[in-house]
Amino acid sequence: MFISYLRIAWRNLWKQKVFAAVNMTGMSIAICAALLLSLTAYHEWSYDNFQENKEHVYQLYRKDNTSKGVRINKSFSEPLAGVLQKEVPGVKRVSRMGGGDMPVRYKDKNIYLDVEMVDADFLRMFSFPLQQGNKQTALGSLDQLVLTQNSAKALFNEENPVGKALEVKIGDNWKPFVVSAVADNIPDNSSITFEALTRFENVEDYSTIRDNWNVSSYPLMVEVAANVNAAAFDKSLIAIAHKYMADPITSLKTMGGIPDKDGELLRINTITLNDFHLSPYSTFGSGLRPFYPWMMVMLACLIIGIACINFINLSIARSFTRGGEIGLRKALGAMDRQLMMQFWSEAFLLCLVSLIVSLLLAAVLLPYYNATFRHQLSFHLFRNGWIVLGTAVGFFLVTLLAGGYPAWKIARVNLVQVLKGKLRLNRGSSVRNGLIVFQFMVAAMLISCTAVIWQQMNFIRATPLGYNTTQVISIPADNAPPQARAAFRNKLASEPSVQSITGSILNLGIGKDGSSGNWNRGFDYKGSHISTQCIVVDYDYAKTLDLKMVAGRDFSRQYGTDSSGVVINEQMARQLNEKDPLGAILNPSGQPYHVIGVVKDYHFESLHKKIEPLMIMMDAQSRMNYLFVKVNTSHPAAAMEHITAVWKEVNPLAKNDPGFLDENTDRLYRQEARFSKIFMSGAVLAIIISCMGLFAIAVLVMAQRRKEIGIRKVLGASVGSIVVLLSRDFLKLVLIAVLVAIPISWYLMQRWLNGFAFHVEIHWWLFAGVSLLAVVIALATTGLQTVRAALSNPANSLKID
Amino acid sequence: MIQLQKISKHYPVGFGKNEILKDVDLTIEEGEFVSIMGPSGSGKSTLLHILGLLEEPSAGQYLFQGERVDKMNEKKRTQLHRGAIGFVFQAYHLIDELTVYENIETPLLYKSLSGSERKSKVADVLDRFNMVAKKDLFPNQLSGGQQQLVGIARAIVAEPRVILADEPTGNLHSDQAKVIMELFKQLNEQDKITIIQVTHSDLNATYGNRIIQIRDGHIQG
Incomplete structure (x- = not known):
């Protein structure tokens, strides 16, 4: 039975090549875009998920409530680490971190490595497994150094590095170290990165910061016991702030600082390791914001949604030409359920082909995508079973959405009408119109957002910064x-x-x-x-x-x-x-x-x-x-x-x-530039897919109204009046879409612009331009069809039926 | 086999209603070959649709093989469509995307027969209608008469008790019409299939053993 469905589906698709092509191209592009976007989002979310203690390790940051607003400080003074371990219940381990690119030499080899100086507990707090050496003792003394697999290879080639002596130039002095362990290479989804680790006491300015509460120069990370939750830990940090940061608190008070809702002027707050990558306050953050991956997913859903709408509209419209078949199958004893299965399997087949095409497309585009948007994605992600499962489930949902609704609708048509050939696609199908409005609303929103972002980016580039940037x-x-x-x-x-x-x-x-x-x-x-x-x-x-x-x-x-x-x-x-x-x-x-x-x-x-x-x-x-x-x-x-x-x-x-x-x-402004590129691509895709759908609908509507047009022409209507008549229906939809889109995009963009102290104003003419653009695009898409319909000889259209 | 008691059918039109059938009483015995005749708009097609369970009467009772149709659920009706009732249409209503063989096979698919059973049944029918050579052609590669032959083949392959034919020769010229009508007669006489046809043609009506005249929704005489 199923094979018979697939067979007829295949022949049907073959017969209606234009629709199949529109559907499939749209779907393939959309799935490909959605795939890339969701993989990107997944990659961002997957940061640090290999860390076993991700729930219990925090980075601390200091929040000063000044008279002019909140000031964030990510660094702490040296003695705080010891104080936390001694005085706060539940604190298991602490580590500070400091360092950077430093020359490392071994015999005649001399290379730069990212040497990070950390406390002895670092390797126990974070999951960076050692290939050689022992976590407990690897950073036991000040002259020990841990290399990663790559850096060990760079320095020692095939030699066994453990126990070897080398030197690191810290500040202006070469200091001797002994390699105590070799760690696995850092996974590429780790917020914390290093090429070599030594003890924190080696930092260049250790003598000045030691026991000095007045200098804050290094980030501080804390692991708390599993039974201590973040809220409780935050609370115990208030007492620490009161006790050890009295001076800054007094100074905030004299400066007219505005206390927060708990009456605190200075808070020590926490970021869990989970959030390191996306938190704006984390030292290890990427500059991305937490909403960024969500935005990717939203964009993916919008694009898939637009493609699904095409699919739904076209499938329903097309099914009316297959009325005879549907009615006949019912008369032969097909249940509604079976008919739905049949039409769904057609959608499934189409989507499956689209999926395969889009996977190929994604594979081809991936290097280009990575280069353009500075992502590091690879298809290795598909080795993760969850992603494969997620893709499969997502795909199934798309076929259900795109194929299910039309199938349900088709299966319920009145049988006798179909058999009599009376079934017609009515012009004012509210579902179809609603879907077209939604498509164009998304497209208009993306165009206006892109326009505002583009203006702002230009503004940033053109604003004189007060110093010479070009020479x-x-x-x-x-x-x-x-x-x-x-x-x-x-x-x-x-x-x-x-x-x-x-x-x-x-x-x-x-x-x-x-x-x-x-x-x-x-x-x-x-x-x-x-x-x-x-x-x-x-x-x-x-x-x-x-x-x-x-x-x-x-x-x-x-x-x-x-x-x-x-x-x-x-x-x-x-x-x-x-x-x-x-x-x-x-x-x-x-x-x-x-x-x-x-x-x-x-x-x-x-x-x-x-x-x-x-x-x-x-x-x-x-x-x-x-x-x-x-x-x-x-x-x-x-x-x-x-x-x-x-x-x-x-x-x-x-x-x-x-x-x-x-x-x-x-x-x-890399993030903003990346944003605008992604938005722009999304907008272009959305517009193309929407237009393909609109075009196909126009073809269908014109075909259905041939007779009406013929009669009107016989009665003396001019070509111009017929074009206006036919375009009016589409224009109405596009205008409604634009009207809905304008306030939404205005609000969103105003919020985005508020992130800049210096930004452009959003002008009314921008939206006027976007509306005009949308109308022009819609007219251009449907124009050819309307003019052709209006010019056709009424004798031909009136002859048939 | 078929009993209609005071069957009426009307559609709402504006504030009033458009009466198509009024108090139709009709009994058709197993093995009959009935021709329904009448002018356009007299309600003969609607009557056929009601007989074929494609439409429901507005009032009255319909007993099919002694069972009340209005008491049947969707599943039972579908069962009748699959097994007991075969349809032949004026416009053939073959599925354009399927070959002759596949078109004939379709009702068997809905009856969930096994592959080998389907094969033998379709082969029998093709053989009987001398269409073995054409089994891999598509409907648009056949003449109108041949298409209607396929339509009839499809109607009888599931071995129904009754065939309902809506102007089966309406789109054919007289030579082809004769072949089709001979075939119906043969099916009626040899296979004992009850046949109910709607027709305009007096000649076609003579193939049957009973004529029902319908006018303005009433059965005459």
């Missing part, structure tokens, strides 16, 4: 030795195209090393509390970056006293509230600094944030993590290549490439 190359110094820096400067000094060189502890934007940071400082000035960001720079900072001085001067080699000088921005000057800020004495850390210049405000952080107060200092002790080179050339690519070559020559170990600052600032 300045930023070089991550990667812990390069001072000699290399000096050699670099000397080499470039003679180059005519190089205008100036400077350095800073912080980058502008996000460089190829992918790191960013800021340094918040607070101190008292003439009785009021000053809160500001701070950077330490080298000479020529303002000159290299083309910063405008509003008053005073930049640091200069002509003045020997500049190491006690500070340049501030306008925001900071306003905060100082001096008539003439020049010469004001600031005292941020027990040593006086006098203001020598005021620089015009520039966007040293992303446009998501308002410009904050900033002080720029010079300090011979601080290592410049980033070098900036300003070039004056008409061949930026060549200049970049040249600078890179020079840098690699003096510092052959360099891990990260230099980049122009405009690339760096673009990287700040």
